[in-house]
Amino acid sequence: MKRRIFIMKSSAAAAAAGAFGLMNCKPQSKKEETATKVLEENRKNWAGNYTYKAEKLQEPNTVEELQDLVKGPGKHKALGSKHCFNNIADSPMEQISTKNLNRAIAIDQDANTVTVEAGIRYGELAPELQKMGYALHNLASLPHISIAGACATATHGSGVTNGNLPSAVSALELVTANGGIVRLEREQPNFYGAVVGLGALGIIVRMTLDIEKTYGVRQDLFQNLPVSALQKHFDDIMSSGYSVSLFTDYQNDTVSQVWVKSRTDRELKDFGSFYGASPATKNLHPITVMPAENCTEQMGVEGPWHERLPHFKMGFTPSNGEELQSEYFVGRENAVDAYMALVALKDKIYPQLMISEVRAIAADEYWMSPCYKRDCIAFHFTWKQDWDEVQKILPQIEEALAPFGVLPHWGKMFTMQPDTLHSRYERMEDFLQLANEYDPQGKFRNTFLDKNLYRTKG
Numbered sequence: 444m445k446r447r448i449f450i451m452k453s454s455a456a457a458a459a460a461g462a463f464g465l466m467n468c469k470p471q472s473k474k475e476e477t478a479t480k481v482l483e484e485n486r487k488n489w490a491g492n493y494t495y496k497a498e499k500l501q502e503p504n505t506v507e508e509l510q511d512l513v514k515g516p517g518k519h520k521a522l523g524s525k526h527c528f529n530n531i532a533d534s535p536m537e538q539i540s541t542k543n544l545n546r547a548i549a550i551d552q553d554a555n556t557v558t559v560e561a562g563i564r565y566g567e568l569a570p571e572l573q574k575m576g577y578a579l580h581n582l583a584s585l586p587h588i589s590i591a592g593a594c595a596t597a598t599h600g601s602g603v604t605n606g607n608l609p610s611a612v613s614a615l616e617l618v619t620a621n622g623g624i625v626r627l628e629r630e631q632p633n634f635y636g637a638v639v640g641l642g643a644l645g646i647i648v649r650m651t652l653d654i655e656k657t658y659g660v661r662q663d664l665f666q667n668l669p670v671s672a673l674q675k676h677f678d679d680i681m682s683s684g685y686s687v688s689l690f691t692d693y694q695n696d697t698v699s700q701v702w703v704k705s706r707t708d709r710e711l712k713d714f715g716s717f718y719g720a721s722p723a724t725k726n727l728h729p730i731t732v733m734p735a736e737n738c739t740e741q742m743g744v745e746g747p748w749h750e751r752l753p754h755f756k757m758g759f760t761p762s763n764g765e766e767l768q769s770e771y772f773v774g775r776e777n778a779v780d781a782y783m784a785l786v787a788l789k790d791k792i793y794p795q796l797m798i799s800e801v802r803a804i805a806a807d808e809y810w811m812s813p814c815y816k817r818d819c820i821a822f823h824f825t826w827k828q829d830w831d832e833v834q835k836i837l838p839q840i841e842e843a844l845a846p847f848g849v850l851p852h853w854g855k856m857f858t859m860q861p862d863t864l865h866s867r868y869e870r871m872e873d874f875l876q877l878a879n880e881y882d883p884q885g886k887f888r889n890t891f892l893d894k895n896l897y898r899t900k901g
């Protein structure tokens with residue numbers, strides 16, 4: 444028998460109910476509450492490196508209210524939890540935040556899916572799923588990001604068999620430029636253009652995600668992995684757990700840390716002598732000299748999936764990060780060559796680098812995903828917040844990785860030329876055609892899209 448469990452959870456609903464729990468899902472009727480917010484001065488993204496230029500910020504409380512805003516004149520752009528480092532979420536006129544559209548709506552136990560409003564953050568949804576005995580397949584390093592915003596830029600965690608976070612999406616509802624709602628389901632052709640949509644097609648208001656029975660995870664960390672072992676055994680090392688991350692600064696002939704996250708409902712791999720690395724003897728921060736108290740529990744201690752897959756604890760809200768981030772994707776078969784190309788740049792990279800992380804992502808079908816039809820390895824860089832200097836390094840990294848068809852993370856800093864992006868995205872023209880269909884007047888276009896996708900000044 445089909446079982447659909449309704450869960451309603453939003454800041455407003457929770458306050459009224461006193462606690463989260465099972466409730467009948469009734470549409471919120473908050474039309475009387477105004478959605479308009481006058482622009483605050485110097486409204487910045489999470490890292491504080493970018494000040495939004497949008498003249499206005501809207502925070503609708505209902506889907507209907509959001510539709511009315513989109514129907515109105517001018518340009519609009521969806522704003523999630525503001526974690527992108529570049530101007531992708533900005534608008535020349537109006538940003539529409541999904542912050543108040545943050546309910547988990549229903550679990551379908553037959554289909555193994557959960558339907559959520561687009562603005563809910565992974566860190567809000569995960570504990571609710573866990574309470575009901577369910578889990579997602581993967582999470583990013585930080586749980587504070589909105590689900591639609593994360594999927595829009597192809598956000599990912601790690602794991603050679605794990606697709607990025609959008610790979611869990613099975614359906615979505617999108618408010619397009621005329622204010623109408625388009626529903627797309629997996630297997631419909633346009634679905635693969637819309638999930639990783641860079642906010643270019645409209646504003647997603649609901650998403651349905653695949654879920655599975657909850658599972659436990661343990662983290663085992665190793666230090667000082669010889670680069671020579673990485674060169675010989677890269678695939679085995681990245682396959683040594685459900686999700687594996689390498690942390691390095693490319694400075695010497697070792698990788699400083701390997702984080703192996705293993706599912707406890709699957710057979711644990713025998714780590715043996717772990718390719719010459721030493722088992723960590725205490726919890727570690729990815730930057731070894733930093734205190735580890737905000738990191739998720741390590742030392743092989745089992746915990747639920749959502750308390751181990753992110754590197755940082757859910758309860759820990761990081762202050763605005765004084766950092767910049769970049770990330771570059773290459774095909775997995777090129778991983779070792781790409782790693783060594785970065786080692787060759789180590790003297791250039793080092794002065795601005797805080798830490799670099801190497802992760803694996805399985806191939807997917809999303810037109811604008813850097814992992815479209817290719818298993819990838821991603822090289823992430825956390826930089827000091829000094830764009831003048833960082834922007835001198837990025838073209839060198841992009842050039843060094845060019846032989847491997849490198850692509851940048853859409854939500855992080857890059858300097859790659861639009862023509863290069865076009866030449867490496869096989870489905871770019873299909874995507875632009877879809878954007879034109881849903882948004883013929885360019886309501887959702889902004890400087891980022893004009894430059895990188897439309898190759899105009901806007």
Ligand SMILES: Cc1cc2nc3c(=O)[nH]c(=O)nc-3n(C[C@H](O)[C@H](O)[C@H](O)COP(=O)(O)OP(=O)(O)OC[C@H]3O[C@@H](n4cnc5c(N)ncnc54)[C@H](O)[C@@H]3O)c2cc1C
Pocket residue numbers: 489490520521522523524525526527528531532541561562583584585588589590591592593594595596597598599600640641642643645646647648764852854855
């Ligand atoms: C500390 C930190 C850690 C991070 N860790 C990771 C990581 O582990 N892996 C990884 O891949 N990335 C990571 N990122 C990058 C981050 O996941 C992406 O930047 C992501 O897009 C942020 O989501 P957001 O909701 O904050 O998006 P925003 O910055 O608010 O918006 C991003 C894009 O999504 C669009 N968008 C937002 N909501 C909607 C909607 N409802 N409908 C349509 N479009 C929408 C916006 O228009 C914009 O184009 C990290 C970022 C930070 C700051």
